Amino acid sequence: MKYQFPFLFFICFVIISCNKTTEENISAEEIYEAPPEIVKEYGYVLDDFVVERDTVQSGDSFGKILFEANVDYATIQEISDSVQPVFNTSRIRPGKPYVVLKSKDSIEAAKVFIYEQSREDYVVLDFQSTVKASLEKHPTTTYEREISGVIDSNLSSTFDDLGVSVNVAYKMADIYAWTIDFFKLQKGDRFKAIYEERFVNDTIPAGIGKIKAVLFEHAGREMYAFRFENDSLPGSFDFFDENGDNLRRAFLKGPLKFSRISSRYNLKRRIKYYGYRLRPHKGTDFAGAIGTPILATADGVVTKSERRGGNGNYVKIRHNATYDTQYLHMQKRNVKVGQSVRQGDVIGTIGMTGNSGGPHVCYRFWKNGRQVDPFKQDLPASKPLAENLVPIYDSIRKPLQTRLDGIPWFSETVDQVELQEELALSIQ
Incomplete structure (x- = not known):
């Protein structure tokens, strides 16, 4: 019995000590304040300005927008003249988004004007102290896509049904402009393709990038096309088939893309x-x-x-x-x-x-x-692939051809959109 009291005392001490520590932690959390989040966009801290976002309306002009943002006409003219080498302020167009950053005072005068020229490109006119103009680009993410489709009526409507940009169809038509008459596509013709698509903020489509490989079956004949860039001529590329023959001919079939x-x-x-x-x-x-x-x-x-x-x-x-x-x-x-x-x-x-x-x-x-x-006329083909480039071309072509062959042909029993979602691959 003489050991019971000290034992109980020890237990009580531990419990009380634990409770006290917990209360101190809770109290510390209650008085902690996280620093305010600094939101930056277009390179500016938005909290430093009154932010106005809008879209150019019919009848709007650069001068009208800034005048309504409390900038006088003399200053507007000075800004327009100063930025002319970079941006012509008379060329803003209805439907284009813009942002005005205004001073945080009773006047709320415009200090920065940002005009979205496209989903990727925008121009910044900063006139806080001196007038500065710069052309900028939103950061983009590139994704690699795999698609498969079958022609029902025409190429563009097929891509609409796939939920894929018709610009992919136009680029495919350019690739095969010398070998396929796209005015005479047949119902049941089908294709597979591997291409790149760019996005702003991972959600806003910013355009179609490179078409890397295509397999087009027209009138029962399969035709491969693989993009190959010649490193000795930066920016120069052509499309070649599985044997290394150039798909391009000396002459297009006609002077119009679609007619x-x-x-x-x-x-x-x-x-x-x-x-x-x-x-x-x-x-x-x-x-x-x-x-x-x-x-x-x-x-x-x-x-x-x-x-x-x-x-x-x-x-x-x-x-x-x-x-x-x-x-x-x-x-x-x-x-x-x-x-x-x-x-x-x-x-x-x-x-x-x-x-x-x-x-x-x-x-x-x-x-x-x-x-x-x-x-x-038996029109001549363009220059063939140089022999010294064949091994390099094959190292690019072979894995792409394996991927193309592995893409399932579209079947009417499969939902087209679901098929494309399954085929989408990220190459961030």
Whole structure:
């Protein structure tokens, strides 16, 4: 019995000591205050300003926006003149977001103007002390996507059904512009692709990046395309098939990205309006809306750019000692005589100048000084892949081809959106 009291005393001491320590901790937590969060955007601490966010409305101007933000007209003019080399303030457009950072005082005058030119690009005009202007970019994250689809009616509607940007379709059409006539796609044609997509803040789409690999099956024929960049020419790239053959040809199939042929090359054409007299048509007419861009079908030098007679506004390009091309009835010409152009450059827009019954471009193809049907010519391919680059190309192609082959073909029994979500891969 003589040991009970000290034992009880020890237990009570421990319990009381523990309780006391806990109360002290709780008390310490109650009096602790976390430092305020500093929110920065566009490089500015937002809490230092009154922040106004809005969208340019019809009738708005840079001057109007700043005047309503308590900046006088003389200062507005000084700002506009100072930033002119970097940003033309007259070019703000309705629908574009902007942010005004104002002083935190009774006047609340604008000190910084931020204009969102695109989802990625923005301009900052800072006139707190001196006037400064800078073009900036939002940080983006790039994701790699894998898609699979089947043509039901046309390429663009197929991509709409997939929930994928139609810009991927346009880039695919560019890749196969020399090997597939996209005006004649068939129901059941199908494709797989690996491409990059950029996002701002991981949520806002900022555009399509590189198309890295495609497998397109057209009329039962499978055609691979792999992007390959030549390190000796930065920014220079082409698409090659599984054998290393270049998909690009010396000439595009036509001068428009998307259109229909309204009248073909025909030396035996007879027209009712002219009493069925023989009136040969030595060109191929591509119909399109007025203002549609007209593309140079191959590299070359402009030899004619003028308006004359039934041709209306037209451009003629010399490609080499053998081939010339001509583009008639333009609304507007974008090139001058002596100017060098690259395949795919916009040389003008569709119009109805000269003898034209509707908006179109008459595309004429010359071989050794004689007009011929471009669709009946065995046109040359572009330069093949250099032998010393083949091993490097194969090291890039082989893993991409393995991935393409592993992507399941789209089946109508599978939901397209669910399939794309399963295929999405991050390459942060």
